Amino acid sequence: MNRIRIGAIGTGGFGLFALQQFLQVEGAELVAMAGTHREAALAVARRFGLSENMEVENLIQLDQVDLVYIATPPFLHFAQVRAALEAGKHVICEKPLALSLAQADELLQLARARDLLCVANLMQRYNPLFEAVRQLINSNVIGECLHGWFDNAAGDEGLSADHWFWDRAKSGGIFIEHGVHFFDLFEGWLGRGQVVSSQRSLRPGSGLEEQVQCVVRYGNGALINFYHGFTQPARLERQEFRLLFERGELTLEEWVPTRLRLRAVVNEEQSRRLMQFFPGARLDVLEAYSGVKRLARGRHKEFDNYQKIDLHDGLDVEKMRRYCELLRALFADQVAWIADRSHQRLITEENGRNSLAMACAATELAETNK
Template identity: 30%
Template sequence: MHRLRAGVVGVGSFGSLHARAYFENPSTELVAVADVDQARSVEVARRYGAKSYTDYEEMYRSERLDLVSVATPDNLHVNPAVKAAEAGIHILVEKPIAMTLEDADRIISSAARNGVKLMVNFILRFDPRYRAAYERVSSGGIGEVVTMWGRRTTLLETARKYGKFSNLLHDVIIHDIDMFNLMSLSEPTQAYCVKVRKACRELGVDDAYLGIVRYRNGAAASFETSWVLPSSSPHWLDARLHIVGTGGAIYIDLQSHGLEVVEDVKFSRPDLSNWPVVGGRLMGNLREAVNHFVECVAGDKEPWPGGADARKALAVVLALSESAETERPVALG
């Protein structure tokens, strides 16, 4: 069986998981990774028997890749993705697709022009709970969607790590924005948002956002997001989604993953959803997303979600950001 030749650009915390997913997938051969941090590139490459590069363009020229994951920092997705498309390599880019609509359009148009597949990694679409909720909503199981509410709060150390090149809207709550867009079965028309800055003032980023998104079919979504939880929190992520319809409701709660561990000095709720390692193998939503991308490339199918859905989520995020600055609602569409 022909195995697809896979590469990864950016092998930090997320990119190294992509590398592992390709390494463990029987349909792919992880042939190379690239990272500007040479030591990190070498370490991940050695772990999975791949070649190490510090220049992704050199990797593209040398390795005849079939597909690549772009897992660089949020503000550095554009050039690796565009260059991959120009080299004829299918692309899986971590969310957000980009920081601006102009850059998102560059990636989308380059992929289309060069005939390569483009997927953006919104891993909640591969969580069985969110997927089951979407199937119930889209089949009319709870009637017409009336309201949606989402919470996504995480640790202060996340702000210290990711606030250097991104923000809560682009990096964290965009997951729920994508879910709102999907579950609404409609198009966003207006966004309103307020921000709070206290604990993260010295970092130069906001602590929290609270917002509302309205949809063309009359549905409305509200959310709260922050990254100020202390390191002593029993969970690194408190995520929930409520959907109320004219004929029912759906509730998703990821505060507990069904496993609680009590030790002498610690109580924890390990993540069993996103990228847990169980039995020596990577499991969870991220693995399923990577496997879906591989299946689409191998079977010549369109990946889900593609560039259009990622652009829509980004447009809402940018409208929310503008609203938080101006303290006024912002129209969409």
Template identity: 55%
Template sequence: MSELKELGLGIIGFGGFGLFAAQHFLQSPHLKLVGIAGSQRDEATRAANRFGATHFDTIDELLAQSDLDIVYIATPPFLHYEQSMQALRAGKHVICEKPLAMNAEQGREMVAFAESRGLLMITNLMQRYNPMFERIKTLIDKQILGEFLHGYFENYAGDEGLGPQHWFWNRELSGGIFIEHGVHFFDLFAGWLGEGTVEAAQVSKRPGTDLEDQVQATVRYGDSLVNFYHGFTQVGRMDRQEMRLLFERGDVTLFEWVPTRAIIRGLVDEAGTRALMDLFPGAVLDISANYGGKDRSARGRHKAFEAAQQVEIRYGFDHQKMHLYGELLRLMIRDQTSYLFYPETHRKITEQNGLISLQTAEEADRRAHR
């Protein structure tokens, strides 16, 4: 087997997250940092030196490097379209921070252009690489707790680092909360339930200002509804996220915006308890009630079923959130670079995921501002 080519990585935008991502990307085999551009921060030059790379004055200089294969874009959303198209026209693969673009029209153009040139145009929706994502998908698909009925995602986000002049609050620069932030979670539920349709959406402004700090949307997936709430209103130390998925015979609560912890409650027979413990290995199982004889019979949604136990399972409470976040970045870059070496490889994230999540976010934003 011939030696795999070393791939050159360039980074546009090298703020705190750009550096965080770079440290994880560069643990991937066959990947080297060629250079960075699009950042005037002194820290960017120091970081480039650390990796033995060049800090270019302009993006054009970076894109002109013959050993550059992949460009990672970690700039604010209003720059994603222009910089991605610039890299694609230079023949480079692109991995872009969310959202793909400011609107779906731009996104469709980017994806179509990349496809016509045989190039990647990936949005970094790394949630799909979380083992928790697969565990919840299995729970839904195998109906271990019965059919999925309803879901919610609640994002009580801190705004301490987002001063009044920060680009985040400027819809011309960020696209608004649904587009800048919500795409991660629209994509998460689409991965579990299929593509959704926005039924309703609302937005709230901070009193006495034009600053939009709370949004919510209801999205239909098949016969089920999911509610999404994002509020950038908290002291940083109060920042938290929680989502709950309701089933016919139980529910799952997930904690953190990259879910690291789960509490599963259910009414199950012996096979159901075994299936849950197989799906969440190493979890703590508590028995809230045991049932025997005629008490095993239960009904819900006009269906009869048998229950041996009422259980509560706690999983993942020893996981380090930032360590998991780094692992998801490593998995994402390995998945995409493997595809470049072996095009028959199945990718967990494709160009369509970034586009579909953006389309959902744009529709939610449109409905909120009708």
């Protein structure tokens, strides 16, 4: 693999976390950093042995920088990404790519014109559970996907009242700052969707946007509800995905999905295929059927069923270990494209653009439903 020299902008706590993963990819080297002189930035300098924390403008112009990694607050992304692209640098930017769709389109047009990388760090599709669930949906092994929801009861313990997260001019709001991850994930499962309803709730006495929800209709007719609430003590955080099928229900836990549970009624062939999708999973048989009891009905259809199952996968997976794996996989995929433009990436520029389009649509519709 070719050498890839990274200049990092915005070296806070997450920037350090991500860089430690990127730099484990063969050929990657951190050559410069820019940002504030807060303790978090100084920690990055100590971790990687860099003596200078330079100005953003100077870093972008360095000849020895091939790729700029941007981990600043969202309101800075557009200008910083554009400046890096204009300087001929590849870019990986933390989500969202920009605060508006027009800004994102301008960035992608510039990247295409200069044959440069310009991706948002949407790493969810590198999760092996993403591909397994995609195969499950496309196969119709347990019928069509009819409905689903993502429920994100997030903590706000580390978000003081004056944090930029609450300032929509700086963050874009919860859908744009946070929801893009999950819009992209579901688009990978169900294709492009359309926001059909959206709401938001303000924190009493402060006017801060603390809860949002929207419903997206996908091409097969499935309605998916997305809820994000930043209201919990950190120790009570909880994220859960649920997908309802004609003959079963799938649950994924954690915002980076690690644990999976599938409850369904299936015949012998379907049992075999499920274990192909989820090799190594634990399959418990809750009930077996024979004779006339094999026949079941739903949605005016008849189904042949051999058994009722409860399948579990990922019981031994640690979320943070998986998170590290996904960051390394995303970076390696993008570097491979830089080295060879024929390389087919799992995440491209369009992922950042399309997920932002969905988030903007949900934000605008919520505004009309005050």
